[in-house]
Amino acid sequence: MHHRVIVPKSSSVHRFACLALYRALLRQCNQISSTAPKLSAAESHIRDRFRRYKNLQSPSQTANALKAGYEGLDLLYSAAQGNKEDASFLQSILSHAESSKERKRNVQAAIAERLPVKQPTRKQLKAQENRRLQEMTARRHPDTVSILSRPRPVVSGRRHVPVLINACGVPFLRIKKPQPLNLSRVLHRKIAQRWRLVGHRERLMHELYFAEDEDEWDSLTIGFESETWYNAVRDSYDDTVNKIRTIDDKNIARSEAMWEVVLAERELAIKEKLAAEEKQVAKKGQLSTAT
Numbered sequence: 001m002h003h004r005v006i007v008p009k010s011s012s013v014h015r016f017a018c019l020a021l022y023r024a025l026l027r028q029c030n031q032i033s034s035t036a037p038k039l040s041a042a043e044s045h046i047r048d049r050f051r052r053y054k055n056l057q058s059p060s061q062t063a064n065a066l067k068a069g070y071e072g073l074d075l076l077y078s079a080a081q082g083n084k085e086d087a088s089f090l091q092s093i094l095s096h097a098e099s100s101k102e103r104k105r106n107v108q109a110a111i112a113e114r115l116p117v118k119q120p121t122r123k124q125l126k127a128q129e130n131r132r133l134q135e136m137t138a139r140r141h142p143d144t145v146s147i148l149s150r151p152r153p154v155v156s157g158r159r160h161v162p163v164l165i166n167a168c169g170v171p172f173l174r175i176k177k178p179q180p181l182n183l184s185r186v187l188h189r190k191i192a193q194r195w196r197l198v199g200h201r202e203r204l205m206h207e208l209y210f211a212e213d214e215d216e217w218d219s220l221t222i223g224f225e226s227e228t229w230y231n232a233v234r235d236s237y238d239d240t241v242n243k244i245r246t247i248d249d250k251n252i253a254r255s256e257a258m259w260e261v262v263l264a265e266r267e268l269a270i271k272e273k274l275a276a277e278e279k280q281v282a283k284k285g286q287l288s289t290a291t
Helices: 012-035 042-052 059-080 084-114 122-136 181-221 229-290
Strands: 163-167 170-174
Touching (some): 012 042, 012 059, 059 084, 170 181, 181 229
Antiparallel strands (some): 163 170
């Protein structure tokens, strides 16, 4: 017959017991901080110990850790009640733990000084550059012109044809990556605005059925009324639908204007490429004639 092995950290009973001990220790730390302020470091020491031993799997090590926790709870209670001997013992434990942490910090600092400086990888350099560009593009530049003012008649270097992107119904032209932070904020705001209206429209659609029931009840109890619940909800529903339609019409018109920009930029890019190729051929012809 095989005995079932239960990992302590996977047991709900063990988890409940550890959390109960943890809360009791922290409550006792709150009490001792008012009676013995010098022992206020006990709370951080307890948090550090629970973080360090939270992944214990050995039953014997877990039992020893819990035993130490209950002994610490008794020690805290005794020190809070004014027992000077236990308070002094607790102070020595905290001092020893702090000195041990200080020695580890010094050792780690010494090791870090001796280690050679690690050069950032290509991925890390790219991430740093992306963060720098996001910080630079957090606000719209005051001299920025509208994207619909393109195409530019003359560009330096090769012409980059923009790409028309549909971001959840909101069109925009992507010139290059990474995407500017201010553009991302505008897109998020417009998308959130439309979805708020869509959610409001769906709620009003359900409210129309309840409004009909209210009007029927009013007709049975009060009688005919010119102002009805249904008309009020219907007016709000129609207003919300009109707002959504207005936003969609603007996005459609803007996407059509942006597509015209893409076509114009594409046409200029083809012409400039052909002109560059003709110039290159003419240059080779001159060189062959000279030789």
